[in-house]
Amino acid sequence: MKTIVSIGVFVLAIVFCATTASRADTLQDIVTKRKLVAGIKTDYPPWGMRDKDGQIVGLEIDLVRDFARRIGQNVGEAIEVELVPVVASNRMQFLQQGRIDVMIATMNDLPERRKVVGSVYPDYYSSGVAVFARKDAAINDFESLGGKPICGVQGTWYNRDWGAMKGAEMVIFPGAPEVEKALLDGRCVGWLYDDSAFVARQVTEPAKWKDFKIATPVVGDVPWAAAVRLEDLQAPIGKLLADTIIDWHRSGMIADLEKKWGIPPTKWVAMMHEACNTGAPQCATTRPPTN
Structure with missing residues (x-):
């Protein structure tokens, strides 16, 4: 100090x-x-x-x-x-x-x-990129995103690289609250975002997210x-x-x-x-x- x-x-x-x-x-x-x-x-x-x-x-x-x-x-x-x-x-x-x-x-x-x-x-700080998906969405890697509706937040760099380019049908929202609602309402089967955000949700709100998991490997670890x-x-x-x-x-x-x-x-x-x-x-x- x-x-x-x-x-x-x-x-x-x-x-x-x-x-x-x-x-x-x-x-x-x-x-x-x-x-x-x-x-x-x-x-x-x-x-x-x-x-x-x-x-x-x-x-x-x-x-x-x-x-x-x-x-x-x-x-x-x-x-x-x-x-x-x-x-x-x-x-x-x-x-x-x-x-x-x-x-x-x-x-x-x-x-x-x-x-x-x-x-x-x-x-x-640092985080990686992953997809947080329903457990029954048949998503286990990025190659399995093809044709599936995946939520994303506007302005994030990986919507294209790890979403659209993998064949996902990206559904873009202004911020995380809108994505959460869409995900829970079933308008998307997964959410492409920072893995740190998913870990925190699983820890702080386990009941809310009991039907979801980090479904893909964590990639592209990039510091903040x-x-x-x-x-x-x-x-x-x-x-x-x-x-x-x-x-x-x-x-x-x-x-x-x-x-x-x-x-x-x-x-x-x-x-x-x-x-x-x-x-x-x-x-x-x-x-x-x-x-």
Whole structure:
């Protein structure tokens, strides 16, 4: 924690001393307004959801609040958090448009997305792709999707690669709540999505999903990136968020949050905890070159 605080103080000192010809620095804006505006999911329990009182809660919301706490701790001021719900189809646009300062919203870290928003490295979580299907749907691998109605969420990259290209009749909905209803109503026999979302549902709502199973192998494991605007990636806000993610892994905070929210421990989080405590390349703030 001392290391993160000292880095943050240094970063903020740069911010306050710098002048810009165009717009103010995002981190300076946050401190000036005493508010961090974050894009989060409300349709992805338990990473982001509404509780029985309508409040937005979840693992990613805990991460956002911790980031705001660290910013405030560095400047001796409380930083308010404004949570802005996003979905897969608009989360990057919200960043581009300046409607949010940061985005922590289950976004797979893909090369094409790094051209649109500033995907912060290292990543903070990871998931694969699978089909959650009725047990009697005769689905046991991706080749068995041919001709079957499969639900998907708008804006997810694997609707084409692991759905349509496998012959599935993709039925696309704006978000997870609409997919859930369609699946339970029988309008689809399966749901193509992140395996992490299915595991969480099986753990937290076993009775509701007793007739369903993760029917295909889990493929395409892709880490999740927090994001800032593209021009902010190497700016103070991007660098401070990268340092914070390293500390989340190093301290075991993300593993603790998995336990808090009833998520089975994942090998990827355990690997990152070890990597960040041994200085492995997976836990650097500089993305390794890709082939």
